[in-house]
Amino acid sequence: xxxxxxxxxxxxxxxxxxxxxxxxxxxxxxxxxxxxxxxxxxxxxxxxxxxxxxxxxxxxxxxxxxxxxxxxxxxxxxxxxxxxxxxxxxxxxxxxxxxxxxxxxxxxxxxxxxxxxxxxxxxxxxxxxxxxxxxxxxxxxxxxxxxxxxxxxxxxxxxxxxxxxxxxxxxxxxxxxxx
Numbered sequence: 001x002x003x004x005x006x007x008x009x010x011x012x013x014x015x016x017x018x019x020x021x022x023x024x025x026x027x028x029x030x031x032x033x034x035x036x037x038x039x040x041x042x043x044x045x046x047x048x049x050x051x052x053x054x055x056x057x058x059x060x061x062x063x064x065x066x067x068x069x070x071x072x073x074x075x076x077x078x079x080x081x082x083x084x085x086x087x088x089x090x091x092x093x094x095x096x097x098x099x100x101x102x103x104x105x106x107x108x109x110x111x112x113x114x115x116x117x118x119x120x121x122x123x124x125x126x127x128x129x130x131x132x133x134x135x136x137x138x139x140x141x142x143x144x145x146x147x148x149x150x151x152x153x154x155x156x157x158x159x160x161x162x163x164x165x166x167x168x169x170x171x172x173x174x175x176x177x178x179x
Contacts, residue, residue, distance in 0.1 A: 002111060002178075007021065007072055008020075010103060011072065011103060014099055014102060014103045015099055016074045016075060016076055016099065016103075017075055017076050017077045018162045019072060020072075020073045020161075021071070021072050021073070022071050022073060022159065023071075024065055024066070024069055024177055025066075025069075026159060027071065027152075027156060028151070028152040028155040029058070029062050029152065030150055030152050031059065031150050033147060033150040034148075034150055037051065042121060047128060047131050048121045048130055049122065049128060049129070049139075050118075050128075050142050050143055050145070050148070051122075051144065051145070051148055054130065055142075061144065061149045062150065064115060065149065067115070068114075070177070070178050071178070072177075072178065073156065073162070074099075074173065074175070074176065075157075076092075076095075076096045076099065076172050077163065077170070077171045078170055078172075079168060079169050080168065080169060080170045083170060089170055092170055092172065093119045093120045093172055096119050096172040097118045097119055097120070097143075097174065100116060100119075100176070104116060104176065111178060113178070114176055114177060114178045115177040115178075116143040116176055116177075117144060117145065117146050117149055117151070117174060117175040117176075118145050118174050119146070120172075121144075122141075122142060122143060124137075125138070146174075146175065151175075156173065157173070
């Protein structure tokens, strides 16, 4: 079992700009946010095992988080040339998620039961096997995004005293639920 102080220290050592631990019950959910997944702006709705509808309903996603008492909030803030450049922001998001997995992998012996929530859809495979109707190649690493969970990230940032809107930078969040 890992101590919270050690968890925060490891997150800082991993390179996260900000990290906090909250009671998991303090997260705010808004199931109406699912509509942003359904419009399929990112192209992953129905095409990625970590995304809706495959990952579960908003109610099911919230219920998954209720099995945990604590949540580690992780944030990176990265300079961006053009926030509207999807390629640039995807690369930054991918790096953030890789950092999150690196932290989780480094703690694997000390984390008994956990649930990760990432910034954006799963990017482990170049193309998700879901698109071809094949089973997931890495089912133990399926991690849905905060949007799929319908977590109100603006309220999360406020609760953690972390920036949400950044001028000339992009802020990404990931969560690690644990007990």
